Amino acid sequence: MRFTLATVIAALPFLVAAAPHPEANAGVKIPISKRSSLKNADGSANIPALRAHLAQSTEKIQNGLDQYQRNTGSRHPLASKAIKKRDSGSVSLTDDNSLLWYGAISVGTPAKVYTVDFDTGSSDLFLPGPACGSSCNGHTKYDPSSSSTSKDLGKTFTLKYGDNSTVSGEQYTDTVAIAGLTATTQTLGAATTYSDGFQSSNFPADGLMGMGFESISVYNAEPVFQSLVAQGETTESVFAFKLAAVGAELFLGGTNPDLHVGDFTYTGVIQEGYWQVSLGAISANGEDFATNVDSIIDTGTTLIVGDTKTVTAFYQSIGGEANSDLGPGLYTYPCDKDPKFSLTFGGKSFDVSADTFNMGKVSQGSTSCIGGISASDEEFWIVGDVFLANVYTSFDLGNSQVGFANLA
Structure with a gap:
């Protein structure tokens, strides 16, 4: 069934950024890398990966719409055009070797470096935790007990993906830094379970950092960039991407x-x-x-x-x-x-x-x-x-x- 998109929707209040610290950075560059397996070695299309990527992308958006309603108590206007799940039962997330844009962040005190996929279509940061099993082999694990600034929130989380596989674990707060910009008491997830699709052979980054708005956060908490802005770490509440094959970059605190x-x-x-x-x-x-x-x-x-x-x-x-x-x-x-x-x-x-x-x-x-x-x-x-x-x-x-x- 098709639905007509409402032409008038209520906008949420704009974010008001905190005044930057005197030492706030005018902008920092984060080199990012990509890994694409949507083509086979001979240049032909990786059809199972394309099918799985399409399923994952639409399912991710649907999950965010559901989370928006849980966080705000209101139905998201786009939810009126509810996504009809496709018949993709034979296509698992394991096959979804999609293109990722990933770079380095550090978490904890003392700081430890991790790689994350930067994703504007979600809003939460997660990393593999110390109790994560064999599916986390090859990834750098985040151990909250080794960080003096970590705090267990006593909450669990579950993130769903295109074939209903999940990432689940425990929520913490800790210090998160990106290219010299630091967010304190940042909510993040330490995963106890990674689905097969997040094995290092399929997912080269250690975790994922969402860059959407708080209203679709599974944690119902500020995403990392919003925390950087609110804590006065940037002079501008802007981030920018170059996603071209050469010189890909994420720029925080303005544009390059x-x-x-x-x-x-x-x-x-x-x-x-x-x-x-x-x-x-x-x-x-x-x-x-x-x-x-x-x-x-x-x-x-x-x-x-x-x-x-x-x-x-x-x-x-x-x-x-x-x-x-x-x-x-x-x-x-x-x-x-x-x-x-x-x-x-x-x-x-x-x-x-x-x-x-x-x-x-x-x-x-x-x-x-x-x-x-x-x-x-x-x-x-x-x-x-x-x-x-x-x-x-x-x-x-x-x-x-x-x-x-x-x-x-």
Whole structure:
């Protein structure tokens, strides 16, 4: 069943940042790395991984919508277009070797270094704890008993993923630092259980750091960046990503002028929870699709995910089609075509390159390739790295807006 997105929703109050400390940092760079296994070694598409990634991305958003209602007592407006779970029972999270953007943080006193996946589509920080079993082998474990600043909150947590596998454990507070910026009494999770999908062979980072809003936090606690802002560690309540293949970077406390050209085009956050903004249009061959729909800007998703009707029309315009052999939501197009299309935000269109759109051939030697726009049953869109790798993106917490600029 399809539902019409409400055109009027109540915005949560904007975050008011604390005045920065005199020594607050004007901005710090965190180099980030990626690991992509959505293509096989021969360059063809890793179809099981694509199917699992699509399931995980949509399920993650659904879980956040549910958590929003638990935290606020109000139903999130996007929940009226409830995601219909796909039939993906044969696809486990173990197969989801999706693209991750990860870098280093330190936790505890004395500080110990961990790697985390930076994810704007969730809001919680978790690491493998000392009691985590064999699925945590190969990861650096966080041991609260070895940190003089840790405190057990006496609460458990469970985080669900695309195939209903979970990460679960105990909640603590401790000191968390990123490139010299320090958040004290930061809530984080020490996992006692990692699903198979978080084994080091599938998930190279030790844990995950969510960068969404507090209202979708499973802990119902401030995310790390919000803590840094509230504690006056940054002069600007802004973080920014470059997710291109070369020189990928997370910048905290502003934007890096060396990584973009021209001014930012900003679009306001419609509902704080996710980084949810209006997608003005997706355009191809002079035709506009998906005009003025809600979209979630998610660094934790590789694909662009839209509603089936619009995605089907888009592929028809570039000579592509749905391919039932691949599973629900995936589409193919002729490999010898170079689709020209763009996404519009804030009245400005940004081109998407053929390289980021092409997920690989259906099989080695095939003339059909899998496209980076996939379909799901919700009406809103999830905008992942297929688009974000083409732009420099600013997440402005203080003004509740997202900005895009062309890469330098």
